[in-house]
Amino acid sequence: MAKDGEKKTCGQVMDEWKEFFWNPRTHEFLGRTASSWGLILLFYLVFYIFLAGMFVLTMYVMLLTLDDYEPTYQDRLATPGMMIQPTGKALDITYNIEDTESWDLHVQALNIFLAPYNESEQVLNNKECTPDDYFIQADSGEIRNNPKRSCQFNRTLLGECSGLNDLYYGYNVGKPCVLIKLNRVIGMYPGKERQSPHVSCGVKTENSDLIRELQYYPANAAFNLMYFPYYGKKAQVNYSQPLVAVKFHNITFNAEINIECKINSNTIANPTSERDKFAGRVSFKLRINRKD
Known part of the structure; x- marks a missing residue:
């Protein structure tokens, strides 16, 4: 190990990066264990499914208020073009x-x-x-x-x-x-x-x-x-x-x-x-x- 204040060698930097990507002692990938990654991915999966569901529900409710044959609201001029x-x-x-x-x-x-x-x-x-x-x-x-x-x-x-x-x-x-x-x-x-x-x-x-x-x-x-x-x-x-x-x-x-x-x-x-x-x-x- 290099002492405090000493400049790290290129090999030491590479070893630290390798350990960051995969630590065989703690079985961590990019600083997280498999269970930690699984919980994060599950959270975002549920979160985005919830957002998509809210969007679909909003669009469905809006479409229920629309008429296929006539606009619900007509924002037009008093004089047609x-x-x-x-x-x-x-x-x-x-x-x-x-x-x-x-x-x-x-x-x-x-x-x-x-x-x-x-x-x-x-x-x-x-x-x-x-x-x-x-x-x-x-x-x-x-x-x-x-x-x-x-x-x-x-x-x-x-x-x-x-x-x-x-x-x-x-x-x-x-x-x-x-x-x-x-x-x-x-x-x-x-x-x-x-x-x-x-x-x-x-x-x-x-x-x-x-x-x-x-x-x-x-x-x-x-x-x-x-x-x-x-x-x-x-x-x-x-x-x-x-x-x-x-x-x-x-x-x-x-x-x-x-x-x-x-x-x-x-x-x-x-x-x-x-x-x-x-x-x-x-x-x-x-x-x-x-x-x-």
Whole structure:
């Protein structure tokens, strides 16, 4: 043994480490006997099983309070959001009339989006409803009226923006169509006294002369009440969101135009906050380039 204050040799240090890993005299491994290691492992095993059990029990109790068809709590704005199709890049619809590829992407996006609105699909999956009345499908106590039916929305309602007669939705001649939809909100009643919410569009900041003629489809630019209330994706598997199309017939070429479309309703609050630019409205840029 080295005396106090003397420096240990490398062999002594190695012997001490070997004895720490395994002491043949006391049968200790890493400073503990087999029974000591067994008690520690047993403690942690029981401890983590208890934690896992508490987690599973908490999740089970929470799941008992949830409804598979409707959220228990809905923390939503008083005004639902809106969106357009085609979305373009960051809601920027820019193309050149002479460049087919620049507007063909928008045409293809509209074709894909409107495919479920074909009359054959709607007749097969959805019901022909009474216009201007809510399509209420109440449950009978705890007996659910599921699956719930949905009302037909045929793309023919979109007129010149349906893509049936004009295969290019006006993009090839500088008279493009833009589709507008209201975001789905479970249990929302967007109008009263048989007054459906309707859409209005206009230039947001620039001179209004940049857009001289708009046409809406349906003609009243309304989301008919028969498509409400919405009962959720699981309850209404074939639900078709109502659409409003706006066609820009006479627009100024080679100019970037900021357009805003908003919802007008006697039950939905008018959008006032600039913090949420999609609450009850949607803003997008439209630029159509053409050689002079």
